[in-house]
Amino acid sequence: MTRVLVLYYSSYGHVRALAQAEAEGARSVPGTHVDLRRVPETLSDDIRQKAGFAADDTPVASPADLEAYDAIIFGTPTLFGMMAGQVKSFLDQAGGLWARNALVGKVAAVFTSTGSQHGGHEATLLSTQIPLQHFGMLIAGMPYTFADQTRADGIVGGAPYGAGTIAGADGSRVPTETDLAGARFQGAHVARIAARLAGAALNEEAA
Structure with missing residues (x-):
């Protein structure tokens, strides 16, 4: 397998909806096991409630979990043109993985x-792709085959x-069907690439 x-941070539910679509797309590829996880919150429950953040019961991941996957799809809201601080904090804790080259060759x-x-x-x-390349991960985008x-x-x-x-x-727009279709496309695209790379690695080991 x-x-x-699919690892994400979401404040008001938009990124979570995309994450669910990414997971759906990845699961559509035969032989793929998909986990949906979120990065830990760094804000207090009081601040989240005052800001009107959406509740989220998705299980939380830890940086150590990343090594177990062939591909990782990261989701983050845009805050002042950059990833959310919660996602940056999560990646900053993955120095041990970087030191061991544990993520080199995995799809991101x-x-x-x-x-x-x-x-x-x-x-x-x-x-957001920059630190992933420091980890040695292979970046997959959303090619124009998603027309x-x-x-x-x-x-x-x-x-x-x-x-x-x-x-x-004001956060009132929800992801459109086109947006969700793009996320499903990307999830499947990543899963197919990861499967090909995993198959090639098995062939090398058998040779």
């Missing part, structure tokens, strides 16, 4: 939610760098 982890991908079309959507996708990302008849999230959605300035 190819093992895929990123998806995001942004308040506006010009609020740092692509900047977040690209900058709906070029639609011009409405607001569409995502880019060739990864899936996404536009939440609106």
